[in-house]
Amino acid sequence: MTKRADRMSRGLIAFAFVSCAATLGCSELNAPIYFKGQTFFAAGKDDPLPVGGLTLRFRAPTDAEQMKLDADSTARGYDVPWVSRDKVHIEVSYKVTFRCPTPDERSRADDPPTFDCDASMLDGTHAFTLMVDGADQFTKYDTQVVSAALQQAADDPPRFLPLIPVIPRMLAPGESFSGVVREDDFAEGELDLDALGRWLDTDPASPTFAGVLINRSEVAPHTGLGMVPGFDPNNLNPLVVPAMTEVDLRLQTDVPMAIEFFVRVRDDDDRLWHNDSDPMFNPDPTLFQPPATM
Amino acid sequence: MAAALATSCLCGAAPARAQVTSEPSAVVFPDPEKFARGLYTEGEFGGLWFNGPAGSDVGVGFAVGARVGYDIFRFFALQAHLVGSTHQTQGDTAVAGQLLQMYQATVEGKLTLRLVQWSFFAEGGLGLARMSSNLLFALGIARYRTGFTAGGGGGVDYHFLSRHFSVGLRGGYYLLRDVSNSRDGMVTTYLRYTF
Secondary structure, three states, rough: OOOOHHHHHHHHHHHHHHHHHHHHHHHHHHOOOOEEEEEEEEEOOOOOOOOOEEOOOOOOOOHHHHHOOOHHHHHHHOOOOOOOOEEEEEEEEEEEEEOOOOHHHHHOOOOOOOOOOOOHOOOOOOEEEEEEEEEEEEEEHHHHHHHHOOOOOOOOOOOOOEEEEEEOEEOOOOEEEEEEEEEEHHHHHHHHHHHHOOOOOOOOOOOOOHHHHOOOOOOOOOOOOOOOOOOOOOEEOOOOOOOEHHHHEEEOOOEEEEEEEEEEEEEOOOOOOOOOOOEEEOOOOOOOOOOOOO | HHHHHHHHHHHHOOOOOOOOOOOOEEEEEEOOOOOOOOOOOOEEEEEEEEEEEHOOOEEEEEEEEEEEEEEEOEEEEEEEEEEEEEEEEOOOOOOOOOEEEEEEEEEEEEEEEEOOOEEEEEEEEEEEEEEOHHHHHOOOOOOEEEEEEEEEEEEEEEOOOOOOOEEEEEEEEEEEEEOOEEEEEEEEEEEEEOO
């Protein structure tokens, strides 16, 4: 073998191995983790709305990480969250079906559906609305609680202001709709939740509640974000926004429907709790109450 | 005149005597003995699909792979194989449309029958298959992200007149034990360089 061929051979072998290693390495860098939520059901015209969801478990910061968080918090003048939006990215995939619960679902051990439902009586086309709420490490938002607080009289129709609303869809009996609540929807909802929980502005000219829920944060005049530290209409990124640690879904519809869902998490810094030996992060978020009832 | 005759008899060439002992052998071109043998690498690309329980939830994907091997004999080689493929989930689930990658690493034996520039081969081996995420676990199909795989296949190879290069087409079929005994099939085309 000539020297040139020898160099070429070594180069090709190295290239093959480096390519393989790089492919594997890249795939591990940002691999999402999926959590299957338990299917839940709407009987139709439910009050309160049926709710399902799950709480994500994170490991507690190490001593070194805690020291860095403390230093960042001191430098910024507010509590920098351990579970932050720039490190933890959430997405929900769901499928809503206009149907009755199956016998298997009725016999499941955990929270089986108990309402009467006759599949032969399902007819017409009906809408459903999916609402996404949740909690970060500081604040919990519950659409049902907020709705009750906003209700002026007992017979007033409920008004729902979820953190992340999903466009209503129509379904015929047996039909399904699959959709995704994307990471950017969660990013917006997480900023709104933090603004409601930690940076609540009661100025009637730019109220955080319900201004941030109705308006997109990046759109002028950035309603309700006036108290956010370092707020700059041209740059909404200086705040370290907490990510959700709990995701709650509510299904509003007039007929029996089932919703299956998965929560997908991209965990950039490996903060989800994997090992039994790691101490768990146990946040205690405060339930948000709208200003009128506080 | 007499002198010329005498010179002709004394200096003329001796009579030729030829003897044919066998048919001349046919020239084989190119001579496979001149093809390089020993350490080789291959790069491949093609398609990979799932059968069995994962078949309804995971679509056909694009596959890229590499092999490094050594021809121990003319007819037998040992090789290491790594292939990665990317797929999209499908079907009637809430997570239809999600991306998923699978990586398979196997150690294989390879038997080859060479016919001048063409060769036909069969290969088989075992190793590990790893999913890029726990998506199949969430769907209830897989137990672990990394699991056992075994299988084999075959193909055809065409050697260029170059001493080192050949190309080929191969197919393979592998069991994925920890993906509910699903199987995956792949068809790839490859370029091989033998050092």
